[in-house]
Amino acid sequence: LLGLLTFCPMSGYDLKKFCDKFISQFWHENYAHIYTVLKELDKEGLAIKKTVQTDSRPLKSVYSITAKGKAELTEWLHQPAQASPPRYEFILKLFFSADVPAEDLIENFKRLKNSLDQAIAVSEENEKGIVEDNEAGEKQKMLWRITSDCGKYNNQAMVRWCNETLAKLETLKHSE
Amino acid sequence: LLGLLTFCPMSGYDLKKFCDKFISQFWHENYAHIYTVLKELDKEGLAIKKTVQTDSRPLKSVYSITAKGKAELTEWLHQPAQASPPRYEFILKLFFSADVPAEDLIENFKRLKNSLDQAIAVSEENEKGIVEDNEAGEKQKMLWRITSDCGKYNNQAMVRWCNETLAKLETLKHSE
DNA sequence: GCGCCCATGTAACTAGTTACATGATTCA
DNA sequence: TGAATCATGTAACTAGTTACATGGGCGC
Numbered sequence: 001l002l003g004l005l006t007f008c009p010m011s012g013y014d015l016k017k018f019c020d021k022f023i024s025q026f027w028h029e030n031y032a033h034i035y036t037v038l039k040e041l042d043k044e045g046l047a048i049k050k051t052v053q054t055d056s057r058p059l060k061s062v063y064s065i066t067a068k069g070k071a072e073l074t075e076w077l078h079q080p081a082q083a084s085p086p087r088y089e090f091i092l093k094l095f096f097s098a099d100v101p102a103e104d105l106i107e108n109f110k111r112l113k114n115s116l117d118q119a120i121a122v123s124e125e126n127e128k129g130i131v132e133d134n135e136a137g138e139k140q141k142m143l144w145r146i147t148s149d150c151g152k153y154n155n156q157a158m159v160r161w162c163n164e165t166l167a168k169l170e171t172l173k174h175s176e
Numbered sequence: 177l178l179g180l181l182t183f184c185p186m187s188g189y190d191l192k193k194f195c196d197k198f199i200s201q202f203w204h205e206n207y208a209h210i211y212t213v214l215k216e217l218d219k220e221g222l223a224i225k226k227t228v229q230t231d232s233r234p235l236k237s238v239y240s241i242t243a244k245g246k247a248e249l250t251e252w253l254h255q256p257a258q259a260s261p262p263r264y265e266f267i268l269k270l271f272f273s274a275d276v277p278a279e280d281l282i283e284n285f286k287r288l289k290n291s292l293d294q295a296i297a298v299s300e301e302n303e304k305g306i307v308e309d310n311e312a313g314e315k316q317k318m319l320w321r322i323t324s325d326c327g328k329y330n331n332q333a334m335v336r337w338c339n340e341t342l343a344k345l346e347t348l349k350h351s352e
Numbered sequence: 353g354c355g356c357c358c359a360t361g362t363a364a365c366t367a368g369t370t371a372c373a374t375g376a377t378t379c380a
Numbered sequence: 381t382g383a384a385t386c387a388t389g390t391a392a393c394t395a396g397t398t399a400c401a402t403g404g405g406c407g408c
Contacts, residue, residue: 022271081266081284083266086200092203150337157330164325208399
């Protein structure tokens, strides 16, 4: 899974940064996982480690993808993505909230809306970053824009959902 | 987490059915998990087990929620839902697909669109079921509708995204 | 008689997370 | 001098999944 993160040679630390910056909207990795996987990749010959001494900085272990790693990645890209079992705690709680006062639910929805607005703002920032990036090819840029749109569309849909739900809950609150 | 599934007393088997039918859009449970949790709930006094002999059927172990369990549930409902780390394999693969021919990507998107259409059809079926259900209170019904809308809005947003992306990929395909 | 649905569970395993441990450099 | 950032890793634990094991009843 991490073999694909070898866009360019990177260290475990770099990889984490990269994940947080570019793919955090739809994927998440933590240090522990990255370092263990990196070690495995090295053992399996899918990536190779090189220890580099950067000036006035601690040692870095930079990993590069090998030919074998590239083959594995292509293989992975060709098999269809499998959907992960859904786990939306917010919705789950909502489902069981028949005995919770409407007012509390309204509070929850307002909070959710705020965090959605924030997420939308962040993704708009990111989109600007894509346009300005000159290193990436046209197709790559297009794919980035597409992935970013996915998050945006979802978030917009959720905002709409929040607004409509808030309206419903307001009427409920008055009748309670 | 399963204490809340005690809408009415149910066995492990019933719970699984219930999950699949009503909350599968946003939550997923498997038998192994259910039975282990059920046992724990019993041990902690949050639910009690009763073995029931139904006519001409194997023994059933029906669990009911206790007062302590209800308190725990209320407590849980009152703390804010925590977002689970996102894992969208489809988008992740897309992100790394710069070297995959546009034609293959188009195929993937068509498949995704089909499954989305199916999901929308299913949720529309479910919505009919809600309206017809006479046992549930008005507020409960409203909450069900709201949760169901959430899925619908998301799916619709995704369909829109698929369509727009397909158009983009078509032009890319012709230039490749 | 065969396959499907009802019904319950355990054991082994895999994946993922948290917490810990360490230490250098840079900047306020 | 202390906080933040760079940098790498391990150990212990928790959660979740797969696979296995079992057996009766019902409908075709």
